[in-house]
Amino acid sequence: EVQLVESGGGLLQPGGSLRLSCEASGFTFNRHWMSWVRQAPGKGLEWVANMNPDASERNYLASVRGRFTIFRDNAKKSLFLQMNSLRVEDTATYYCAREGLPFARDVWGQGTTVIVSS
Amino acid sequence: QSALTQPPSASGSPGQSVTISCTGTSSDVGGYNSVSWYQQYPGKAPKLVIYEVNKRPSGVPDRFSGSKSGNTASLTVSGLQAEDEADYYCLSYAGTTFLYVFGTGTTVIVL
Numbered sequence: 001e002v003q004l005v006e007s008g009g010g011l012l013q014p015g016g017s018l019r020l021s022c023e024a025s026g027f028t029f030n031r032h033w034m035s036w037v038r039q040a041p042g043k044g045l046e047w048v049a050n051m052n053p054d055a056s057e058r059n060y061l062a063s064v065r066g067r068f069t070i071f072r073d074n075a076k077k078s079l080f081l082q083m084n085s086l087r088v089e090d091t092a093t094y095y096c097a098r099e100g101l102p103f104a105r106d107v108w109g110q111g112t113t114v115i116v117s118s
Numbered sequence: 119q120s121a122l123t124q125p126p127s128a129s130g131s132p133g134q135s136v137t138i139s140c141t142g143t144s145s146d147v148g149g150y151n152s153v154s155w156y157q158q159y160p161g162k163a164p165k166l167v168i169y170e171v172n173k174r175p176s177g178v179p180d181r182f183s184g185s186k187s188g189n190t191a192s193l194t195v196s197g198l199q200a201e202d203e204a205d206y207y208c209l210s211y212a213g214t215t216f217l218y219v220f221g222t223g224t225t226v227i228v229l
Contacts, residue, residue, distance in 0.1 A: 035218075044121065045164065101175065102169065103152035
């Protein structure tokens, strides 16, 4: 079964750091671009970052560039999002998604929740 | 980069059709045949229903169809069923500066 499982969410104060993880199974992980997408409570979806299969290219939403880092370990079939200098507005459910079809995210994890609050 | 514009809600009776619009600019929707659509139930992860404007992934019913004209893409759900009641989001590639932008989301209500 093709599956993505996120972990690492939590409650923390503004300015804190957190690392999200996404473990893939059921497909050849090192052949796919991977993304992080977030959704604030009661709000819409927002693309956050993506990375190419060999980790040589990464892209970010402007508001997280310089604070978040996307990286991957193909040997462990895992995608990560290192989040530093967290802000209240980063509060959201963070989804890991596979870019398995042109420009589209065809497999999604269940999400992990990050709450930034003082 | 602003979110693509979708109507907040759309509704139809069972068996009818509903069409959702997704309006952007020539820098995103109008500039690339990259629009995809996602269905999301409350508290659940999104599910891809259309990619590259009008292609259906395996397993998605042919009741779901997509199109694009200029800077506006559309998703049509024909033969509405109760299970189609959900939130729907469009997504477009927006070039090398902004990469990707989602729509504001539309709640489809089956009357």
